[in-house]
Amino acid sequence: MAMLQQQQQRRDRIRLMLLLTPGLLWLVLFFALPLVIIVIYSFMTNDALGRVVYQPTLDNYITIFTQSLYINAYWRSIWTSVLTTVICLLLGYPLALFIARSPQQWRMPLLMLILIPFWTNFLVRIYAWQIILANNGLLNGLLEFIGIGRLSLINNEGATLIGLIYGELPFMVLPLYAAIDRFDFTLMEAAADLGASKVQAFLRIMLPMTMPGVVAGSVLVFIPTLGQFVVSELLGGAKVDYLGNLIQRLFLRANPINWPLGSAMAVLMMIVLLVLIMLYFRATTEEER
Amino acid sequence: MIKTAPAATTLARARGVFAEGRLTWSGLVLTIFSILIYLFLYAPIVILVIFSFTRDEFGVRWTGFTLDWYIRLFNNPRMMGAAWNTLVVASVSTVVSTIIGTLLAMAMERYRFRGRGAMEGLIYLPIVVPEIVMAVALLAFSAIAFDLIKLVTGETLRRNLTTVTIGHIAFSISFVVVVVRTSLKNFDRRLEEAAADLGADSWNIFWRITFPLILPGIIGGALLAFTLSLDDFIISLFLSGPGTSLLPVEVYNRVRRAVTPEINAISTLMLLLSMVLVALSQLLQRRR
Numbered sequence: 001m002a003m004l005q006q007q008q009q010r011r012d013r014i015r016l017m018l019l020l021t022p023g024l025l026w027l028v029l030f031f032a033l034p035l036v037i038i039v040i041y042s043f044m045t046n047d048a049l050g051r052v053v054y055q056p057t058l059d060n061y062i063t064i065f066t067q068s069l070y071i072n073a074y075w076r077s078i079w080t081s082v083l084t085t086v087i088c089l090l091l092g093y094p095l096a097l098f099i100a101r102s103p104q105q106w107r108m109p110l111l112m113l114i115l116i117p118f119w120t121n122f123l124v125r126i127y128a129w130q131i132i133l134a135n136n137g138l139l140n141g142l143l144e145f146i147g148i149g150r151l152s153l154i155n156n157e158g159a160t161l162i163g164l165i166y167g168e169l170p171f172m173v174l175p176l177y178a179a180i181d182r183f184d185f186t187l188m189e190a191a192a193d194l195g196a197s198k199v200q201a202f203l204r205i206m207l208p209m210t211m212p213g214v215v216a217g218s219v220l221v222f223i224p225t226l227g228q229f230v231v232s233e234l235l236g237g238a239k240v241d242y243l244g245n246l247i248q249r250l251f252l253r254a255n256p257i258n259w260p261l262g263s264a265m266a267v268l269m270m271i272v273l274l275v276l277i278m279l280y281f282r283a284t285t286e287e288e289r
Numbered sequence: 290m291i292k293t294a295p296a297a298t299t300l301a302r303a304r305g306v307f308a309e310g311r312l313t314w315s316g317l318v319l320t321i322f323s324i325l326i327y328l329f330l331y332a333p334i335v336i337l338v339i340f341s342f343t344r345d346e347f348g349v350r351w352t353g354f355t356l357d358w359y360i361r362l363f364n365n366p367r368m369m370g371a372a373w374n375t376l377v378v379a380s381v382s383t384v385v386s387t388i389i390g391t392l393l394a395m396a397m398e399r400y401r402f403r404g405r406g407a408m409e410g411l412i413y414l415p416i417v418v419p420e421i422v423m424a425v426a427l428l429a430f431s432a433i434a435f436d437l438i439k440l441v442t443g444e445t446l447r448r449n450l451t452t453v454t455i456g457h458i459a460f461s462i463s464f465v466v467v468v469v470r471t472s473l474k475n476f477d478r479r480l481e482e483a484a485a486d487l488g489a490d491s492w493n494i495f496w497r498i499t500f501p502l503i504l505p506g507i508i509g510g511a512l513l514a515f516t517l518s519l520d521d522f523i524i525s526l527f528l529s530g531p532g533t534s535l536l537p538v539e540v541y542n543r544v545r546r547a548v549t550p551e552i553n554a555i556s557t558l559m560l561l562l563s564m565v566l567v568a569l570s571q572l573l574q575r576r577r
């Protein structure tokens with residue numbers, strides 16, 4: 001009996017190894033190890049040809065903190081990401097509420113309509129705005145037609161913001177819908193019966209109870225926005241540098257390329273992201289109490 | 290991803306906006322607001338599609354209907370090559386990440402073992418790490434790996450479709466695990482116990498009970514992996530080498546130079562493909 005059990009245990013362990021090994025290997029080799037490499041690179045320096053020189057230094061980080069080009073990119077990216085997240089939340093919450101409160105047979109189709117842009121190539125969706133905002137584009141044609149005349153709508157930070165909100169909105173709506181759909185709306189009636197106003201009931205019952213959706217949506221919007229470079233290039237006209245633009249340039253196009261500095265920027269971006277998300281989690285869970 | 294509400298709460302909620310058949314003021318405002326958001330979401334896409342049929346060479350004015358841009362697109366070897374590359378990379382990436390992801394999901398859902406928490410972190414980290422960080426990390430890694438290979442074998446390697454595929458698999462695995470784990474969670478394990486009681490061995494139990502029941506989840510994960518790979522731009526840009534361009538990278542390079550309706554045409558086709566994939570995943574979900 002004991003031997004049988006031992007045999008079973010050994011078989012279980014072998015099975016677990018077979019299940020785990022391919023995934024563990026892939027993620028360690030092609031995800032964790034590369035991250036370790038850029039952390040190491042961030043403390044190195046480079047030569048005139050853009051090759052990495054293995055000579056430990058803190059110069060990259062000092063450069064980032066002391067040169068306005070770099071430090072400003074951090075502030076600009078953080079500010080733009082916060083703005084994008086807040087606006088997506090303000091647009092997405094009512095929309096998710098609308099879907100969750102629609103008659104049952106409409107909910108799936110309405111949600112599908114959110115899913116289609118979510119599954120559509122991000123680049124294609126951003127490109128679509130070029131057609132609308134371009135100087136000889138659709139919106140300017142319309143403005144001219146109604147007598148306002150042409151305006152410069154593209155190649156500015158406003159256009160970047162529109163593109164980001166447009167691109168990320170579906171990521172906000174989906175988790176919000178999931179949270180609101182689980183919310184028991186009879187609680188709102190109970191609150192009203194007890195004399196709470198609609199605003200009070202929303203702030204003290206519905207918002208805290210749908211907070212997991214708010215948090216998930218915000219994180220899903222914030223992360224890609226912080227590192228974006230496509231939108232600011234295609235709609236913003238690459239006039240000002242966001243974090244993503246600088247990192248991309250340092251790795252691919254600068255002359256000479258500077259991987260150590262680019263790595264330091266990427267590592268610092270990860271740290272900023274972790275700190276901000278942790279602060280956000282703490283703030284939102286405290287609200288719940 | 291989306292679960293339908295149980296029947297009891299459905300009734301309570303159906304009263305929502307259209308309470309007892311009449312529209313409340315707040316409901317009306319909410320409805321108008323939502324319609325405007327849907328317009329905001331769809332206007333650009335609709336315009337993009339319409340202008341893939343315009344004769345205007347800048348693609349921003351309607352000067353008559355034509356299919357020229359599609360014909361030109363199909364005769365453009367660069368674009369067609371990029372489209373083919375994209376499909377090959379997406380297919381390989383989907384197969385590999387679905388297999389690896391499903392195995393991982395089984396391990397995480399069915400076993401307790403030391404280091405499980407760390408494994409959990411390793412699986413979910415790729416979802417929260419910004420793609421550009423993953424891209425530059427993989428770029429640096431590939432450079433070092435190529436140097437090492439040259440040192441050992443003397444062979445000079447370049448970034449190509451393989452490096453892109455490896456990157457796509459690395460970020461797709463996590464999403465597959467999330468989707469497959471959901472279907473394993475909803476799984477009634479008594480079915481497996483019943484089969485074991487009836488004398489089935491574990492191989493038979495897996496292929497005849499477990500696998501068919503979690504198959505919708507696996508297909509859902511595979512579809513997600515496929516779309517993620519099709520849509521990916523950042524990792525594709527950093528990891529593809531010269532002459533091995535992928536569709537999103539090709540579109541990006543062309544948009545930066547000049548806008549032509551040919552890009553609208555390829556975008557429309559990509560849009561069509563996404564819609565087919567959404568429809569497929571929804572059909573599968575309904576069957577579940």
